[in-house]
Amino acid sequence: MQVDLQDPWSPLFGRLTLDSIPYDNPIIVGTFLGAATIGLIVVAAVLYYKKLPYLWREWLTTVDHKKIGVMYIILGLVMLFRGFVDGLMMRTQQVMAVGPDSPGVLGAQHGFLPPFHFDQVYSAHGTIMLIFAATPIMAGLGNIIVPLQIGARDMAYPYLNAVSLWLTTAGAALIMLSLFVGEFSNAAWVGLMPLAELPYNPGVGVDYWMWAIQLSSLGTTFNAINIIATIVKMRAPGMTWFRMPVFTWVNLSTSIIGLTAFPVLGVALSLLTADRYLGTDFFTVGHGGNFMLYIDLFWIWGHPEVYFLILPPFGIFSEIVPTFSEKPLFGYLTMVAASFAIAGIGWSVWAHHFFTMGMGPDLNGYFSSATMLVGIPTGVKIFNWLFTMYRGRITFTTPMLWAVMGIFLLLFGGFTGMMLSAPAINYTVHDSVFVIAHFHCMVLVVAVGAFAAVAYWWPKVFGFKLDERNGQFFFWTFTLASIVVFVPMFGLGLEGETRRLDYVFNPQWRPLLIAEEVGIVLYCISVFYFLKMIYVSLRDRVPAGDDAWGTGRTLEWMTHTPVPFYNFAVTPQINALDELAWRRENGLDKVKPQTFVPIHMPSNTAVPVIIGAMAMALGFGMIWRIWWMAGAALLAIVVAVIARSFDKNQGYILTAEEIAKFESKTELASMIAEQPKRTPLDHVEAH
Amino acid sequence: MSAHHSDPLQNPEVQQGSTLRFATAFLASVLFMGAALLVSQHKLPFLEFAEILVGLTFLTLAAQATLFFGLDISRAQIWKSVSLILTVPLFIISVGLTVWAFSSLYSRTMLPANEVPSMSMPMDSNATMSMPAQQTLLQ
Ligand code: HEM
Ligand SMILES: [Cu+2]
Numbered sequence: 001m002q003v004d005l006q007d008p009w010s011p012l013f014g015r016l017t018l019d020s021i022p023y024d025n026p027i028i029v030g031t032f033l034g035a036a037t038i039g040l041i042v043v044a045a046v047l048y049y050k051k052l053p054y055l056w057r058e059w060l061t062t063v064d065h066k067k068i069g070v071m072y073i074i075l076g077l078v079m080l081f082r083g084f085v086d087g088l089m090m091r092t093q094q095v096m097a098v099g100p101d102s103p104g105v106l107g108a109q110h111g112f113l114p115p116f117h118f119d120q121v122y123s124a125h126g127t128i129m130l131i132f133a134a135t136p137i138m139a140g141l142g143n144i145i146v147p148l149q150i151g152a153r154d155m156a157y158p159y160l161n162a163v164s165l166w167l168t169t170a171g172a173a174l175i176m177l178s179l180f181v182g183e184f185s186n187a188a189w190v191g192l193m194p195l196a197e198l199p200y201n202p203g204v205g206v207d208y209w210m211w212a213i214q215l216s217s218l219g220t221t222f223n224a225i226n227i228i229a230t231i232v233k234m235r236a237p238g239m240t241w242f243r244m245p246v247f248t249w250v251n252l253s254t255s256i257i258g259l260t261a262f263p264v265l266g267v268a269l270s271l272l273t274a275d276r277y278l279g280t281d282f283f284t285v286g287h288g289g290n291f292m293l294y295i296d297l298f299w300i301w302g303h304p305e306v307y308f309l310i311l312p313p314f315g316i317f318s319e320i321v322p323t324f325s326e327k328p329l330f331g332y333l334t335m336v337a338a339s340f341a342i343a344g345i346g347w348s349v350w351a352h353h354f355f356t357m358g359m360g361p362d363l364n365g366y367f368s369s370a371t372m373l374v375g376i377p378t379g380v381k382i383f384n385w386l387f388t389m390y391r392g393r394i395t396f397t398t399p400m401l402w403a404v405m406g407i408f409l410l411l412f413g414g415f416t417g418m419m420l421s422a423p424a425i426n427y428t429v430h431d432s433v434f435v436i437a438h439f440h441c442m443v444l445v446v447a448v449g450a451f452a453a454v455a456y457w458w459p460k461v462f463g464f465k466l467d468e469r470n471g472q473f474f475f476w477t478f479t480l481a482s483i484v485v486f487v488p489m490f491g492l493g494l495e496g497e498t499r500r501l502d503y504v505f506n507p508q509w510r511p512l513l514i515a516e517e518v519g520i521v522l523y524c525i526s527v528f529y530f531l532k533m534i535y536v537s538l539r540d541r542v543p544a545g546d547d548a549w550g551t552g553r554t555l556e557w558m559t560h561t562p563v564p565f566y567n568f569a570v571t572p573q574i575n576a577l578d579e580l581a582w583r584r585e586n587g588l589d590k591v592k593p594q595t596f597v598p599i600h601m602p603s604n605t606a607v608p609v610i611i612g613a614m615a616m617a618l619g620f621g622m623i624w625r626i627w628w629m630a631g632a633a634l635l636a637i638v639v640a641v642i643a644r645s646f647d648k649n650q651g652y653i654l655t656a657e658e659i660a661k662f663e664s665k666t667e668l669a670s671m672i673a674e675q676p677k678r679t680p681l682d683h684v685e686a687h
Numbered sequence: 688m689s690a691h692h693s694d695p696l697q698n699p700e701v702q703q704g705s706t707l708r709f710a711t712a713f714l715a716s717v718l719f720m721g722a723a724l725l726v727s728q729h730k731l732p733f734l735e736f737a738e739i740l741v742g743l744t745f746l747t748l749a750a751q752a753t754l755f756f757g758l759d760i761s762r763a764q765i766w767k768s769v770s771l772i773l774t775v776p777l778f779i780i781s782v783g784l785t786v787w788a789f790s791s792l793y794s795r796t797m798l799p800a801n802e803v804p805s806m807s808m809p810m811d812s813n814a815t816m817s818m819p820a821q822q823t824l825l826q
Contacts, residue, residue: 260777292792293785300781348780351788358796359788366784 003198003279005625014626015204020182025117026106032180054674061604063158064565065143066461066671068165072140073454075165079172080133080447084527086125088520091485093118095517099507110503118502119186120205124175126189130309131213132172134443137450138312139168139223142251145457146227148556148563149245151236151572156229158602159644164223166612171216174619178208182623185209188500190298191272193283193291198276204623207276211619214269217262224258227251236555238574242336245554245578246329249336250315253343254308261304261347268297277622292357299350307346310442311339313449314381317403319554320456321385324400325392326551328578331384338377338384345374355423356430364423371421378414382407397549398471402452405479406445413441416490434493437486444482451478458537459544463562463670467540470533477526484519488512547589553578558589564669566599569659596656596663603651603680607644611637652678703757712754719747 007015022028046052059067096102097111108114113121147155155161178184185205187196196206231252235244271282272294281289322329329335349371351357355364385407394400416438419425429435451474459465492512497504504513547557557580559567570593576582583589614633621630662669669675696702723743726736752758758767 260774264781290789293789296785296788300785347777348784350781351784357788358792360791360795363784363788 003277005202007202009625011628012626014621014624014629016181016624016626020204021180022183028179057604058672058674060609061162061606063154063162063602063604063608064671065147065155065158065161066563066565068161069140069142069144070461070671072136072143072165072168075169075172076133076135076137076140076450079128079136081527082176083125083128083133084523086121086128088524089113089121090118090125091517091520093121093502094504095510095513097502098504098510098513100505113502115502116186119188119500120184122500123185123188123205123209124178127185127209127213128172128175129443130189130305131216132168132175134309134446134450135216135220136168136172138254138309138446139164139220141316141450141453141457142227142255142312143223144461145556146248146251147230147234148460148559148567149248149554150231150234150239151555151568151574152230152234153567153571153599154602155226156234157226159605159608160222161226162605162608163611164219164226166608167219167222167615168216170612170616170619171212171214171219173616174208174212174215174623177620178205178212182208190302191294193294194285196272197284197291199284207623210269210272210276211623214266214273215615215619217265217269220258221262221266224255224262227255228259231255236568236571236574239555240574242333243574243577243579245315246318246332246335246339247312247315247554250311250318250339253339254311257304257308257311257343257346261301261308264297265301265305268294268301271297292354295354295357296351299353302353303350304343304346306439306442307342309446311342313406313445313452314339314342316449316453316456317385317406318381320399320403320452321388322553322578323456323549323551324395324397324403325389327388327392328553328581329384330387330390331380332577334380335384338380341377342374345370345377349374352421352426355426368421368423372418375414375418378410382410397455398466398468398475399452399456401472401475402448402455405475406448406452409441409445409448409482413438413445416441429493431498432493433489433497433499436499437489437493440486440489444486451475456549457556459548460556460559460561460563462672463543463667464537464541465544465548467533467536470529470536474526474529474533477522477529481519481522481526484522485516486519488515488519547580553581555579558583560663560666560669562666562670562672564662564666565671565675566601566654566659566662566669569593569596569663592663596659598656599654599659601651601654603649603678605644605647605649607640610640614640650681652680699763708754708757712751715750715754716747719743719750 005015008017009015046055059071062068093111093113097104097108102110104110104112106112108117111118143155143161147153175184183203183205185191185196185201185208187201187206187209191206191209194200196209231244231248271280274280275282275284275289281287283289283291283294285291318329318335349367351359351363351367352371355367359367385403396404416434420429420435420438455466455471489512492509495509497506497509504510544561546559546561548561549557555572555574556563558572572579580589583591614636617633618630618637621627621633667673720743723740726739726743731739752771756767758764758771760768
């Protein structure tokens with residue numbers, strides 16, 4: 001039943017031939033050389049400083065939620081940079097290729113990217129930014145902070161946590177690989193139908209896209225399960241539901257979306273896989289197939305997905321605004337309720353992405369009003385933040401600046417979203433860059449939330465603050481850049497510029513396109529300040545206290561800074577919402593535990609990394625139709641999982657004396673320090 | 688923390704599983720899927736065909752829920768039962784609205800073949816008529 005391809009195919013290498021490697025493309029070769037050089041330098045440095053065992057033992061095989069979170073965020077930031085370069089290329093192409101007289105270089109008729117490459121660039125940009133930058137960064141933050149906020153030792157399933165990370169990494173690695181071996185999809189991040197079907201897209205690009213998001217979405221689903229189980233089961237004594245910080249609440253609601261919505265994506269992609277590999281007709285035209293069905297399934301996941309991304313930043317702002325206004329959060333209960341209302345509504349509005357399909361007035365009316373409903377809980381949140389700031393003692397540190405900027409962006413994105421949700425307006429601007437500007441306001445909330453959170457919690461994780469001065473430069477250049485890129489884009493959209501153009505036919509749009517290019521240059525400057533901020537902070541390492549900002553309110557600020565690998569020396573007893581603020585008021589915040597009980601810790605395991613590597617091999621084998629490779633990789637995963645279930649390693653015990661020693665000298669126990677080897681237990685009593 | 692984390696095999700959920708039930712569930716799923724394949728080879732009125740398919744789907748789901756996951760209404764299963772029930776509204780919304788949207792889609796976006804005079808291609812495939820038909824309707 002397998003589809004016949006016209007390409008050459010060999011049992012050993014599948015569709016892979018030497019021609020698949022684009023060594024004649026100067027941009028790709030340059031990128032490859034750059035990446036290879038950096039890679040070699042990193043490897044050489046690791047080997048030279050003999051850090052390989054450390055890297056393997058403390059990071060690659062770790063099951064510690066904080067380290068996994070840090071790796072998630074590093075992965076996300078690397079991909080964010082890759083996605084940014086894609087954006088830079090698109091903006092530059094559009095400013096070069098305006099009007100019939102515009103010159104072309106590097107084999108392009110206009111600009112520097114031929115259509116075929118431009119299409120891959122925007123497809124990669126969207127996929128990477130949403131799935132491999134925003135999602136991992138938010139997942140990483142949830143991983144680090146949620147257990148700390150509820151007083152837990154770790155996530156409910158530390159091993160599954162590592163599996164999630166490495167599955168996501170496998171997907172990201174596949175996308176990066178597509179740059180150098182073969183090609184990437186040209187069918188956009190949504191998988192435009194029927195363009196993504198085999199007859200229209202016989203290369204491996206769509207397969208790369210499909211398998212990369214399929215693998216990472218598995219990882220995201222596991223992570224959602226893990227977060228839910230952690231919040232339901234692992235709260236410290238006294239941490240009742242309504243004492244939970246809002247960031248934890250939004251992680252619960254976002255994970256419920258993740259757990260329920262991602263399977264729909266999995267199904268849509270599996271059906272597409274069947275179409276492309278087995279010749280079924282789910283989304284082709286003819287034989288009863290219907291490609292709008294794919295669009296429908298995709299957005300049943302896709303819209304919940306965008307709320308999956310935006311909810312964590314809401315939680316981040318809800319932590320930062322009270323801390324830097326020195327007031328409790330206004331309207332805690334409504335904040336929690338609004339998070340769940342947004343999640344619920346997020347599930348029932350998906351068809352606003354294809355009002356123009358022809359569902360008829362009844363359904364368009366329903367989806368329109370359902371979409372508008374989401375403005376209510378979102379508005380509640382905005383007012384809550386404002387009332388929290390009202391008459392507060394506000395300090396504009398970088399996290400606070402980012403949070404305020406996020407609120408502004410949310411307003412812009414929200415109002416333009418409201419416009420788009422009216423079908424009459426939508427018919428005129430659908431598929432124009434107005435939509436692009438709308439959702440960039442929204443996804444910028446996610447980016448801004450990520451920067452806010454990184455600045456806010458950085459001292460907790462690493463023990464020193466990020467450099468404030470460069471942080472502010474980063475903030476202001478980024479803000480200016482966002483305005484200069486996206487305000488003109490709204491204008492161009494209203495003037496009728498459609499999205500995904502490799503060539504802009506109307507020379508009158510040039511001034512605004514030039515403005516956007518200026519904006520992207522400003523973004524480049526902000527990237528510089530970001531790197532400088534990290535460099536200066538790593539160089540200076542000004543130590544931070546346990547409550548790094550002095551006005552923290554929640555449990556995570558009660559742990560040592562940096563957090564020891566066992567989190568809490570003694571599981572805390574929770575007395576109030578905003579536990580730390582409560583203890584401060586009652587003069588208990590300086591009280592330290594004196595007696596310790598042994599802590600049972602999980603041991604590291606190499607199985608998750610192996611599963612990740614094999615998952616990547618499975619994807620690569622399927623993409624290039626190297627069946628033996630895919631089969632062997634799948635078998636290896638199954639064997640690894642079975643083998644692990646016979647592993648009798650039961651973790652190890654941290655004795656009371658050790659904890660006492662660590663507590664007096666926390667650097668020893670810091671999550672980045674090298675821990676001594678431990679002998680695993682082979683039997684533990686229930687406790 | 689759960690009571691048995693010393694031996695994975697002692698975990699109540701692992702204890703619940705049995706090779707026999709696993710095999711039966713697998714067999715049942717394959718059987719129902721095979722039945723669906725058989726049915727699809729026959730020319731049936733659309734509605735009847737859809738009904739049979741939906742019926743088979745539910746049978747498969749029931750077999751998997753009871754046999755794979757050992758789902759029942761006992762207290763021990765409360766978390767599983769509750770989460771299953773909580774997903775029902777999502778099914779109703781997504782499947783229901785999809786059915787609604789697609790039930791009239793064809794008649795809204797496609798013209799009957801005899802009303803497209805300019806087309807010279809044979810009318811037996813949907814592909815050939817989608818674009819011009821849609822444009823005519825929108826005007
Ligand atoms: C007030 C809430 C919101 C409303 C009313 C709203 C409304 C809409 C509508 C109607 C569209 C379809 C436009 C079209 O294609 O014609 C759209 C597109 C989009 N929205 Fe929103 N939205 C909201 C919030 C968000 C949030 C929070 C995010 C993400 C974090 C987001 C991300 C997107 C994306 C990514 C697209 C376009 C996807 C694509 O076609 O590639 N939106 N929005
Ligand atoms: Cu949407």
